[in-house]
Amino acid sequence: MKKLLLLACLALPCAAHAQTINFTTEDYAPFNYREGKEIKGATVEQVEKVMAAIGVDYTIEVLPWARAFGLARTAPMTCVFATAHNSTRDPLFKWIEPLLIDRNILITRKGSGVIAGNLDEAKKYTIGTQREDYTETTLKEKGFTKLDVASDFNATLRKLLSGRIDMMPISELYFDKLKADQPVEMVTVLSAQPMGIACEKSFPDDLRAKMQAALDKLIADGDQKKIFLKYGMNLSD
Numbered sequence: 001m002k003k004l005l006l007l008a009c010l011a012l013p014c015a016a017h018a019q020t021i022n023f024t025t026e027d028y029a030p031f032n033y034r035e036g037k038e039i040k041g042a043t044v045e046q047v048e049k050v051m052a053a054i055g056v057d058y059t060i061e062v063l064p065w066a067r068a069f070g071l072a073r074t075a076p077m078t079c080v081f082a083t084a085h086n087s088t089r090d091p092l093f094k095w096i097e098p099l100l101i102d103r104n105i106l107i108t109r110k111g112s113g114v115i116a117g118n119l120d121e122a123k124k125y126t127i128g129t130q131r132e133d134y135t136e137t138t139l140k141e142k143g144f145t146k147l148d149v150a151s152d153f154n155a156t157l158r159k160l161l162s163g164r165i166d167m168m169p170i171s172e173l174y175f176d177k178l179k180a181d182q183p184v185e186m187v188t189v190l191s192a193q194p195m196g197i198a199c200e201k202s203f204p205d206d207l208r209a210k211m212q213a214a215l216d217k218l219i220a221d222g223d224q225k226k227i228f229l230k231y232g233m234n235l236s237d
Helices: 003-011 042-054 064-076 134-141 153-161 172-178 204-220 223-230
Strands: 021-025 034-037 038-040 060-063 080-082 096-107 127-130 147-150 168-171 182-201
Touching: 021 042, 021 064, 038 042, 038 182, 042 060, 042 080, 042 096, 042 172, 042 204, 042 223, 064 080, 080 096, 080 134, 096 153, 096 172, 096 204, 096 223, 127 134, 127 153, 134 147, 134 168, 134 182, 147 153, 153 168, 168 172, 172 182, 204 223
Parallel strands: 021 060, 021 080, 127 147
Antiparallel strands: 034 038, 080 182, 096 168, 096 182
16 A cells, blocks of 8 residues: 555655645734635735645634744744744745835824934834734844833734834834824834745745745736735835
């Protein structure tokens, strides 16, 4: 029986390709979020199109970021998105990118009186962020010490709007949409980075290459930009 299975695998795509890829993400609209029983968003649609192009089964689960990130560190055939690719995270995963290239900015509540012309001036304020989010690492690396760490993005935003924290980091793309609905304003730029799909280290290299090729085509054909426009975001060149 083992010999027959070996011959079958030699003749047909087998092993990891017969498995399901498990994607994890967080609730961070409009990039990735749950609406009723449906998981939607600008990065979700890109993942769906990539997987449709390569014809591999997959699941997507919305979780608190720390758990979503942790599963992609430890569970085979698991990938987390949209994950900021920086020097600290680079050796931890195999990458498919970019789902977007984004700046991260510090914002405050309108009328808060918070003013900072640069990052050094911003350090005197309490900054909210999410546990295991790359912005937590970025803030610490840049010398911020007055941090308030919540379980997810929405909890941090609620703290900002209620005046419990002074500022929070946010995607500049998302800010362009958020400011139409919430009384928030930009303070200063925190960082800039590519955001991608980060897969557990044992993820098959040939499968990663197929996913990267499908994402490259999505970008080259202009479909990535159309997806962002659909969600009210203008993806700059």
